[in-house]
Amino acid sequence: MNAIQEPDDFRNRGGDSGIDLQAALAMAGGDVALLRDLAGAFLDEVPRLIGSLRRALEEHDSALLRSAAHQLQGVMRCLHIERALHQSQSLEQHAEGTTDWPAVEKLLAELDETLEAAVGALKKFLNEPS
Incomplete structure (x- = not known):
């Protein structure tokens, strides 16, 4: 197992990205390798799912909006990307009933901005020595 000795090393490493890396590490059972795998999987999936949201x-x-927003939430929950998680939950809720497409457009722009910061932080984390 590739666990770090001091979880405090992860405190504030998510910066302004909306990621709580310390909580994500705890969810991964303290296993840094698992956390890196989750981060890599997220980075692989984000472009496809954002593309689906834009489409x-x-x-x-509405069905595609609901599906893509829901799929995005899984790994965001594991990685504790809270701001983006709440934004994707809002997108999923907007897909219910009569969809307010101008509101969806605004939410998607906000999610894009949030994810840009999260992706940058995760890439930085993955590029750090193990």
Whole structure:
């Protein structure tokens, strides 16, 4: 197991990204390698899911919006990317009933900005020596 000795090493490493790396490490059972795998999986999936959200907005496809927003939440929950998690939950809720597409467009822009910071922080984390 590749666990770090002092979880405090992760305190504040998420910076302004909305990521709580210390909580994410705790969720990974203190296993840094597992946390790195989760971060890598998230980075691999984000472009596809954001593309699906954009396509849902362009096509006014509530089912696709709901599905992509829901899928995005899984790894965000594990990585404790709280701000983006709440934004994707809001997108999923907007897909219920009559969809307010201007509100969806605004939420998606906010999510893009949040994810840009999160992706940067995760790339930095993955580039750090183990």
